[in-house]
Amino acid sequence: MVIDEEHAYRVCSARDARFDGCFIHAVRTTGIYCRPSCPAVTPKRRNSQFFLTAAAAQSAGFRACRRCLPDAVPGSPEWNLRADLAGRAMRLISDGIVERDGVTGLAGRLGYSERHLTRVLTAELGAGPLALARAHRAHAARLLIETTELPFADIAFAAGFASVRQFNDTIRMVFASTPSDMRGRGKAPVGTPGRIVLRLPYRAPFDAEGLLLHFRAHALPGVEEVTADSYARTLSLPNGEATVRLTFPADHVLCSLRLADMRDLGAAVSRVRRLLDLDADPAAVDEFLGADPVIGPLVRETPGVRVAGSVDGAETLLRLVAPFTGVPLRVPDGALTHLYSAGNHPLTEALASGGLVVDVGRSIEDLTEELTSLAGTAVADEVAMRVLGAPDVLVLPHSARHLTSHGPEWRPWRSYAGAHLMRKAATS
Structure with missing residues (x-):
């Protein structure tokens, strides 16, 4: 780009x-x-x-900049729209793979050598994977410094730094400040002990009600809880279990996290943002679809509709094809008592063995082709749309199947056209 x-x-x-x-x-x-x-x-x-x-x-x-905090903004919609190597790498880096597996692990997941990956990212984005991961760590560290009372040594390792010295040097380089000064400027932690409360930004408009309608229609007892104005669920993260509670004030999403391991903060925030489609560009979507004679009235009636995403690719796939079971949380959180788990199914075995990988590092074309052969076109399309954030997948409610032939008119935003029609069907 x-x-x-x-x-x-x-x-x-x-x-x-x-x-x-x-x-x-x-x-x-x-x-x-x-x-x-x-x-x-x-x-x-x-x-x-x-x-x-x-x-x-x-x-x-x-x-x-200390005044505008440029890391505290919605992410670029490019990383959802781009299915190329740079886009796939950015999604995995945001999920914390470099902190967990190093650049070697990132390159291996993408199927390229470290040298080729570094060359492509530097040419495309102006920075290699180590620099991109360092920026990700700095952002996670700032969140922990300003929203918790954790000791700085704990924050350093929770954010993925190899040493306290590396943490201090990075904070000084990126923010021209010390951790102590940043904590002094930060807002006091909100909420109860053991929870991290964050404000997640987005580009307005934002249709929170439509997301709540979707979550309510698909909620699993014990795993999810949906009220008139909030959504909560359990999370299975790389280093442990977690729960998240989301509410929707006027200009941001209030995200309350309970983590078993602070190293999972970055991955949790990244996955929640993808779940809520917070990095979308609603102005571009609404401008295009709003001019369509079929979908335009729905867009004008409800601007800012989002496509509900996923916090776990394997879970999203299995919810479509396998019976639900559940694994009890070690520490229940109100109505949240279980992590998601699925019963016996061939795809469960394929995911457990590593023969099938469903995550944000996959390309849309490769994952869709693989899942179509294993589970059919409908499942493959749904997974591509929700796990990879594919913006141009046509998934329609039964009441709107007669509009399938109109789908080409909605390119490249067919996923959002389908979301508008799904929302309309849920309220009719």
Whole structure:
């Protein structure tokens, strides 16, 4: 992806928040990088430089703006739309694979050598996998510094740093501050002991009611709990179990996490964001679908519809094909008492053996082809849409199957057209 720098500068001059997270604006004279909507005085064009990622800006020697906190924005919708190597790598890095398995593990999951992966990411994104992972660790560390009272040594290892010294050096380099200063500026932790409460940003508009309708229709007792204005569920994360409770104030999602292992914070946040489709660009989707004579009235009636995603690829697949069982939580959390588990099924065995992998590192084409042969087209499409965030998969409610032939008119946003029709069917 190449940035149109003249357009990017106009966006920054207008302080257009719709582009926050889509690119980074760096200022040569100050050595600071910002989100596009930063309220500071816009620098002259000749002093502006633009990057696709915070990692690229950091690698070029820039540090994060303390005023606009450029890492506290929705992620780029590019990583959901792109099915290429860079997009797949970014999704896995966001899930914390480099902290768990190193660059070797990331390259192995993607099926490339470390050298080729580094070359592609550097050319496409301006930073290699180590720099991208470091930016991810810095973001996770900032969240823990500002929202918990954990000792800094515990935060360092929970965020994935190899040592306290590496943690301190990275915080100073990225934020031009010390952990102690950042904690002093941060807001006091909210909630009860043992829980981390975060504000998850998104691009407005955001149809929380539509997501709650979807979750309510598919909720599993013990694993999920849905009320009129909240959603909660259990999570099986790389280092242990967890629970998450989500509420939906006017301009953000309030996310309350209980983690058995703090190292899972980054993965938990990444998976919740994908579950709620928080990095989508609703303006682009609504502008296109709103002009369609069939779906347009629904878009105008309910803007900002999201496609419900997934917190676990294997779970999403098995919920479609296998009977539900459950594994008791070691520590129940109210109505949340069980982790998801499935009964006997050939796909359960294939997933357990590693013969079948369903995660954000798969390409849409490869996973769809594999699942079509194993479980059929309908299951393959549903999994691609929810696990990989594929924006152009047509999944319709039974009441709207007669519109299948109209599907080509909704490209490249057929997943969102289907979500509008699903929402309409759920309220009719």
